[in-house]
Amino acid sequence: MSSTLDALTDWVDQVATHTKPERIVWCDGSDAENQALVEMMLANGELVSLNAKTHPNCYLHRSDPDDVARVEHLTFVCTQEQADAGPNNHWMDPAKAHALMDELFAGCMANRTLYVVPYCMGPIDSPMARLGVELTDSPYVVANMRLMTRMGQAALARIEAEGHFVKGLHSTGELDPDRRYIMHFPEELSIMSFGSGYGGNALLGKKCHALRIASYQARNEGWLAEHMLIVGIENPQGEVRYIAGAFPSACGKTNLAMLIPPQVYREEGWKVWTVGDDICWLHPGDDGRLYAINPEAGFFGVAPGTSAGTNPNALAMLDQDTIFTNVAVTEDDQPWWEGLDDRSPQKDWQGRDFDPANGPAAHPNSRFTVSMKRCPSYSDQAENPNGVPIDAIVFGGRRAHLAPLVMEAHDWVHGVLVGAAMASETTAAATGEVGVVRRDPMAMKPFCGYHFADYWQHWLGVGAQLTHPPKIFQVNWFRRDDEGRFIWPGFGDNMRVLEWILDRCAEKVAAKETPVGAVPTQGAIRVSDLAESPDMDTLLTIDPEAWAEELIAVEGFLSEYGDRVPKLLIERLQAVKKGLS
Numbered sequence: 001m002s003s004t005l006d007a008l009t010d011w012v013d014q015v016a017t018h019t020k021p022e023r024i025v026w027c028d029g030s031d032a033e034n035q036a037l038v039e040m041m042l043a044n045g046e047l048v049s050l051n052a053k054t055h056p057n058c059y060l061h062r063s064d065p066d067d068v069a070r071v072e073h074l075t076f077v078c079t080q081e082q083a084d085a086g087p088n089n090h091w092m093d094p095a096k097a098h099a100l101m102d103e104l105f106a107g108c109m110a111n112r113t114l115y116v117v118p119y120c121m122g123p124i125d126s127p128m129a130r131l132g133v134e135l136t137d138s139p140y141v142v143a144n145m146r147l148m149t150r151m152g153q154a155a156l157a158r159i160e161a162e163g164h165f166v167k168g169l170h171s172t173g174e175l176d177p178d179r180r181y182i183m184h185f186p187e188e189l190s191i192m193s194f195g196s197g198y199g200g201n202a203l204l205g206k207k208c209h210a211l212r213i214a215s216y217q218a219r220n221e222g223w224l225a226e227h228m229l230i231v232g233i234e235n236p237q238g239e240v241r242y243i244a245g246a247f248p249s250a251c252g253k254t255n256l257a258m259l260i261p262p263q264v265y266r267e268e269g270w271k272v273w274t275v276g277d278d279i280c281w282l283h284p285g286d287d288g289r290l291y292a293i294n295p296e297a298g299f300f301g302v303a304p305g306t307s308a309g310t311n312p313n314a315l316a317m318l319d320q321d322t323i324f325t326n327v328a329v330t331e332d333d334q335p336w337w338e339g340l341d342d343r344s345p346q347k348d349w350q351g352r353d354f355d356p357a358n359g360p361a362a363h364p365n366s367r368f369t370v371s372m373k374r375c376p377s378y379s380d381q382a383e384n385p386n387g388v389p390i391d392a393i394v395f396g397g398r399r400a401h402l403a404p405l406v407m408e409a410h411d412w413v414h415g416v417l418v419g420a421a422m423a424s425e426t427t428a429a430a431t432g433e434v435g436v437v438r439r440d441p442m443a444m445k446p447f448c449g450y451h452f453a454d455y456w457q458h459w460l461g462v463g464a465q466l467t468h469p470p471k472i473f474q475v476n477w478f479r480r481d482d483e484g485r486f487i488w489p490g491f492g493d494n495m496r497v498l499e500w501i502l503d504r505c506a507e508k509v510a511a512k513e514t515p516v517g518a519v520p521t522q523g524a525i526r527v528s529d530l531a532e533s534p535d536m537d538t539l540l541t542i543d544p545e546a547w548a549e550e551l552i553a554v555e556g557f558l559s560e561y562g563d564r565v566p567k568l569l570i571e572r573l574q575a576v577k578k579g580l581s
């Protein structure tokens, strides 16, 4: 019987025969290997050096201007049955998708190196972690995968021991948007990505594996793969409680994951610990609770808006060992982006002399890639192989009206409905129009690898199994007043809302019950120390008429998913509607 390594070598050989690389390099993840790759990329211009005094070991990558974001319209889930991919995914017949990709990959690595990148998603010794191998012709991808995953020798050893891994094949091709596809084959546990070097399309461990393929695997295996941050809140007594939160792309997950509590909280001894900022794998534990690991080892965060004011922890970690993509630079070669500070950039993200007439200096979706270990609030539990127990799940969206600052679902089933009804305005993380409201259930619209209705059913099933399920909440930091200004200060002050959430979990505070959920009573959210008190009445009011309309819209949205939508969810929606009338 051949070993896993033989199976891996056979696959590498097959790919090499088809793609014709000049050479094959098996990556071990070592510093020496990384250094050699960086030097090569500096020499060929794929990376640009930044100021070595202020930003040692930091580099800038300028991508092709047409390759700056995920491409949802070119991202496919290829299941045998179209119905299994669901209306939430673009579907292609697997045979057709393979034929198309085989044609694109034929000979595409001529004069290039094929890198074999073994990686582990999750702490290397965690039973919840999963393995993968990405074959890629992009050294930029290799350098990023090294920061974003546990990559190299240790992962290869675990693959050999375990015998399973997700196969990911990637080539930047010619970066031609007309020859670009991101294909997922959940039934084969494989991914093929051609024509893009952008993180979400090319770092296959992230969205492709840890969300689309993993969500499919998780359903078969009884767990959840979610687009969530994981944050630990330590109270003055030294107890740490963990919250997982789903927010659509670019709604501040990274900021929330590393928030710095307001001064009064800090003085009392509150602390915040970062476990993850984007992806969370949730497993039911033997004690009936839900345990979370972050499958990633790094942050691939949005740079614009990150500043000493909005996210000092992020800023502190970005002055060393970071790869920047599509940011601007100052005259002394420091990375710069809109919202950072009031210096003026010299070169824009395309390397041109900065001219405001060309638009923002940094691309709105410019990114930093950095190891989690560089984060000052990095949790000492982030590497815990058993994960962290979750007390609360938070669903957030970006809504100018309607949704209150915070609201607690009646129970798990209602929480699943709240998650399924999530809506937000679109952002720059995906190509397409910005600012349009769209439904984004559990913030998984672009990432769920199977039919949403089956996914909601799976959520209900996981909840039914838990004797101590987390409580589920909805939050909205983005409510606006009549002049269009944000009412809630957000950022570090979100701590005030997290405190209420944890108090509810510990059954320490009462709440005001409404048909759509329980909201804080007057004065329950601490704001008295704020220089300017926000309009809490508006932030916490439930408008029954507007909610009745919202529920009709939600009902319409759910009906797009047909007969497979769980009856329990529809019944609950009807019950909430009835409560409002």
Ligand code: OXD
Pocket (backbone or CB within 6 Å): 070, 200, 248, 249, 250, 278, 300, 429, 430
């Ligand atoms: C991301 C995204 O890059 O959600 O995390 O788009």
Ligand code: MN
Pocket (backbone or CB within 6 Å): 227, 249, 278
């Ligand atoms: Mn994300």
